Amino acid sequence: MAPQRLTIMSGSSSKRVLVLGGGVAGSTVADRLACAGVDVTLVENQPLIGGHAGAMGCKAAEVCLRCNVCVAVDIFKSVLQSSRVQVITRAHLAAFESRGLASPYRAVVTTKPGFIKMERCTGCGVCLKACPQGCLRVLLPAVYGGKPVMDADACLRSKGKSCALCAKACPVNAIDLDEKPHQHTLEADALVVAVGYQPFDPAIDASFGYGSVANVITGLEAERQLVQQRRITRPSDGAAPRRIAFIQCVGSRSEHAHRRPEDMDYCSAVCCAYALRMARRLLHESEDAAVTVFYMDLQNFGKDFNAFLNAVKPRLTLIRARPYEVTAGPQDTVSVRYEDQAQGAVTGAVFDLVVLAIGIRPAPDTLALAERLRIPVDEQGFLGVKGATGLAESQRPRVFLAGACEAPKDIASSISQAESVCAAVLGECGIFDDGQAARR
Ligand SMILES: Cc1cc2nc3c(=O)[nH]c(=O)nc-3n(C[C@H](O)[C@H](O)[C@H](O)COP(=O)(O)OP(=O)(O)OC[C@H]3O[C@@H](n4cnc5c(N)ncnc54)[C@H](O)[C@@H]3O)c2cc1C
Ligand code: SF4
Ligand code: SF4
Ligand code: SF4
Structure with missing residues (x-):
């Protein structure tokens, strides 16, 4: 019998997948699903995506030593450029409830203001010089170029003083000092948890x-x-x-x-x-x-x-x-x-x-997250239990685990495991099939 070929039903699907964690694992999932025509919401609790790999350096000597940091950086850049990936940073998954099989999950995501509109910022660096407090800093230059993030706790406004020097200096109006916290309510066909690790x-x-x-x-x-x-x-x-x-x-x-x-x-x-x-x-x-x-x-x-x-x-x-x-x-x-x-x-x-x-240790709030999402943890405190396929399983329908949140792994293993998770997501959400649906 000829082997069955997996087919993507179309370049675009009405499916939305929620990905929790914008490290290399979560970003790979977002990037590959977006390429398969799936809309993705990537929820990251830090001001920027990139996770640990985004903050690492090239270790090339006289030759490339294949540390894969630049591979991860390319994935982060691709995610930020994708029109199918909605990136929400400084975000917290406040609720995640099942709504039945047709559209199984409803998620509530709350965000803190970041004050800088990344899509408008050109990374010119003018605001860095304008701020008397040094509140604006460039992190992850390989991923975000010179675009800064603001340390809102150091800003004079957080101390009840009035200041808007950075916003006045910005030539493209990319700083909104009146930005308020937001609450997003989303429907998701699947959730991929990729919350990573904490270093010892x-x-x-x-x-x-x-x-x-x-x-x-x-x-x-x-x-x-x-x-x-x-x-x-x-x-x-x-x-x-x-x-x-x-x-x-x-x-x-x-x-x-x-x-x-x-x-x-x-x-x-x-x-x-x-x-x-x-x-x-x-x-x-x-x-x-x-x-x-x-x-x-x-x-x-x-x-x-x-x-x-x-x-x-x-x-x-x-x-x-x-x-x-x-x-x-x-x-x-x-x-x-x-x-x-x-x-x-x-x-x-x-x-x-x-x-x-x-x-590598489990991320600090792994236990609380596991309880909230009703996912088991293993005896070392990582998320999930190994299933028959060798992938770690959440034991909840359409909830998947990717990257170092389920076991220590390097960038290459995080990427390849995230790609396997994408195949599983596409299969379980009915986006991949055996070719029958595409012919219907
Ligand atoms: C010192 C050191 C050096 C290393 N050097 C290399 C190397 O050279 N090459 C290599 O291949 N590997 C290296 N690694 C391993 C590499 O860091 C990991 O393989 C990789 O970072 C795993 O990616 P991840 O996405 O699973 O996790 P992470 O990088 O930890 O990313 C997880 C993301 O999820 C976010 N997050 C966490 N909790 C939440 C939440 N509740 N809601 C929303 N977002 C959340 C985090 O902010 C983070 O952005 C190194 C590790 C260490 C400790
Ligand atoms: S894989 Fe990339 S980042 Fe790592 S040593 Fe080679 S060139 Fe540098
Ligand atoms: S408002 Fe003033 S103190 Fe706050 S970040 Fe801008 S320049 Fe700095
Ligand atoms: S001045 Fe405006 S455009 Fe330039 S780096 Fe700052 S926020 Fe971005």
Whole structure:
């Protein structure tokens, strides 16, 4: 029998899908559904879409290291340009109720004012200079160009004073200081939940030295440096570090007797790859640099690992140890104590910069959201349970899960899983069929 071909019934459908979370997973769902002719409302609780990937930097050395950050950026740009995707930011899903099978869900979304009309703003930057309080900032320049967001809490108007300098300075009237909160009521044929993750906070464990030792930073801070200054430097003096250490599995794979609720017993799946890419980038930036990686196991790097290691030998040292103490050394150096398993002895080393490869935890309000949407959480606190197809399931009709909200994953896995979710959405909403409906 010839295989059945999946057919999109038309370039346009009357269906609307609600997507919660504008990170790379939610944006991929929105982008691909829009391409299939489905109208999408993308609800993001931050001022901008982009999530964690939108705030990450290119790690290319002499060659592209395939971190996929630029792939994610292209998806965010495509979403912002799509006429089929309605993006609602600073938004909260206040209600989500079933209305029966014909149009199953009714959603209420409330928004806080953002004061800047993004569709009108040209990113000229005039308002940034006009504001005496520094309330306007450019975030995610790769996605939004120079378009700013306003910190409404810092604005003089929030303190009862009168000011409209930014609005008067804007040459295209893109600032509406009288914007009010809104409430949107929508009908949705399906919901895709893609609320992502939160990074592990190393400040909860003094032994990592984070917050107390000047030149200890997290992987996320190293990412921000790559975005803002295109290189990784020491916070204490802005200098390029020569001796750099990465400490892997910070917060992940913690199975010791004194485990705290914040610790995670699972592998975060992304840290080895991002740390090794950053290491190679650092070695590329400076011929004097040497990198040491303290690791438990190196995970998820794929078939290029040996070629990768050969490219950075002998300036990359891999030490299989979990350091137990990170303290301040002389002249803003960082001292790392660890057990050298080969020699069976406790020893130490001194670095100019230590990067903590922090892992991935469920997003902060996952439990409350799960209760509100009546979705189960697994024993680690991520949304959903694995179904027969291998996809995480919400156990609610036409409610789907995508991205790191259901398990830690990198950008490539978030995109491919989001695409699988799109196929499931199209199937369950009757937009894809086996060709019969298209012939009717
Ligand atoms: C330090 C670090 C470095 C990394 N580097 C890389 C790398 O180089 N390459 C790579 O492939 N992966 C990397 N990753 C992994 C990458 O960040 C994830 O794969 C990716 O961000 C997952 O996307 P997501 O959309 O599932 O989640 P997120 O990026 O977390 O996006 C979720 C979105 O949902 C929004 N949201 C949350 N709750 C709500 C709500 N209730 N209502 C509405 N919106 C909500 C959030 O504001 C956010 O915009 C790194 C991770 C870390 C921790
Ligand atoms: S290193 Fe990453 S962001 Fe840079 S070009 Fe390659 S995939 Fe894109
Ligand atoms: S109203 Fe005044 S204080 Fe507020 S953002 Fe504009 S310029 Fe800044
Ligand atoms: S002055 Fe107006 S157009 Fe220019 S960046 Fe500010 S809001 Fe946008």
